[in-house]
Amino acid sequence: MNENQPNTLPPEYFDHVYQANRDPWNFETSPYERGKYTATLAALPHPHYAEVFEIGCSLGVLTAQLASRCGHLLAVDVSEAALAQARARCVGLPQVEIRQLRVPEEFPRQTFDLIVLSxxxxxxxxxxxxxxxxxxxxxxxxxxxxxxxxWTPPVHDYPLTGDDVHELFLAKTTSNGPLRHLTGQRHETYRLDLLEKR
Structure with missing residues (x-):
């Protein structure tokens, strides 16, 4: 890899963040997060998805809200400290499976009807x-x-911006690409795009 390319943030980065603060991004209390979760769930066109994969579930706040739309929801994160909170939050949701997994180095061997990358x-x-x-x-x-x-504003620690991420996937929605773009929203500090496999 090019030495000038930024590296993926390691699991230790997140462990330190959660050790310093049990809810470092205010997932549980922020009006911004609440509004974003509402928009996220509202963007899903189907009332129910049989197999769902949520990458980076953190404390499980969105996981718990997403669960009622899922037959089976595999929610993963790199931080065990975050996952302990997610497990406690989702304890009464038998359709939710919570696992420590480092994507893309580790990846489940199954197929999905919905993948959430938030x-x-x-x-x-x-x-x-x-x-x-x-x-x-x-x-x-x-x-x-x-x-x-x-989130779209740049963060100095992060290798990429939210726009970088979305543009990479949107480049795969050309006429001969594997995806098609169903809908997109741009809010003041975040963006949302829903894609579908052809």
Missing amino acids: EVGYYWSPADLARAADLLITSLNPGGQLLLVH
Whole structure:
């Protein structure tokens, strides 16, 4: 990899963040997060998805809200500290499976009807984002959907911006690409794009 390319943020980065603050991004209390979760769920056109994969579930706040729309929801994160909170939050939701997984190095061996990539892609290096994109597209069932939601202002620690992430996936929606673009929204500090596998 080019030495000038930024590296993917390691699991230790997130462990330190969660050790310093149990809810470092105010997922539980922020009106911004509440509004974004509402927009995220409202963007999903189907009332129910049989197999769902949520990457970067963190404390499980969105996971718990998404669960009622899922037959089975695999929610993963790199941080065990975050996952402990997610497990406690989702304890009464038998359709939710919570697992520690480092995407793209580790990836589940199954296919999905919906993949949610929310506030994760900008933590990856450009090479890891490209690798993850290929894995995500391959693991989507035909007609399966990919929902991207990311903060757009630059953050000095992060290898990429939210716009970088979305543009990489949107480049795969050309007439002969594997995805088609169903809908997009741009809000003041985040964007949302829903894609579907052809």
